[in-house]
Amino acid sequence: MYVQALRRYPVKSMLGEQVAESEVSERGLTGDRARAVLDVATGKIASAKNPRLWRDLLTIEGARVPGDAELSEVLGREVRLIDVAPPEAEFERSVPERVLAEGLEAEVPYTVGRLGGASPEGTFFDFAPVHLVTTSALGVVGAAALRYRPNLVIATEAEGFVENGWVGRELRIGDSVALQIIARSPRCAVPTLAHGDLGRDLDALRMVAKHNRVPVFAGDGSAAKRGQEATPQPCLGVYARVLRSGRIAEGDSVSLVG
DSSP states (O other): EEEEEEEESTTSSBBOEEEEEEEETTTTTTTOOOOOOEETTTTOBBBTTTTHHGGGGSSBBBBBOOOOHHHHHHTTTTEEESSSOOOOOOOEEEEHHHHHHTTTTTTOOEEEEEOTTSSSSEEEEESOOOEEEEHHHHHHTTEEEEEEESEEEOSSSSSGGGGGGGGTSEEEEETTTEEEEEEEEEOOOGSSBTTTOOOOTTTHHHHHHHHHHSSSSSSHHHHHHHHOOOOOOEEEEEEEEEEEEEEEETTEEEEEOO
């Protein structure tokens, strides 16, 4: 296995950029999710996981963000760009199946989550600081990697959702970086949305739901510890925390330990 691509997202839920190499620390790739958009009216972090309100974030390049006034005009709500997450910051996640069934403009039910359950305090990650997908899983669903917003695309020779078996194991990249895989990645409505010039694709979620409905956490009591249900969900990719910092680059070898 090897690193096929590296991506970072300077502003949460905005378009990302591919990089040839990056430093990796406990806060993930350098410059990843360094800022986010705050909804002034609610005090919540804007997230395209609620596409009715925030899908237009995916029309904006995170490396070239306009000022607050222009950004508010584009998004249709008063917002501020921030670089430190408020204490106990929250975001909304629309029920993805309802978005598929009722459309982007429908007011569908949503859940409210807190940022960074497995990330350093003050960061803007939904859960963990590193997100990986494999070429084998992408081959099953037939969708572009960038729809799932990974930090690392790992080239694999095996077939299917091989990363399902990585949870609880250590992943070593290149000569220095070590990651602990801590959970599978449940998919929301975001992969189905337009990403810049890439149009909508409902199958980006439907194919995951068809081929890989699995519990998010490993069967080791982790779900109970986190208060999470073990109900199978459509998953593609895995989340990781950083065990050992260092520098990684496209083409670096990847190996599993444990």
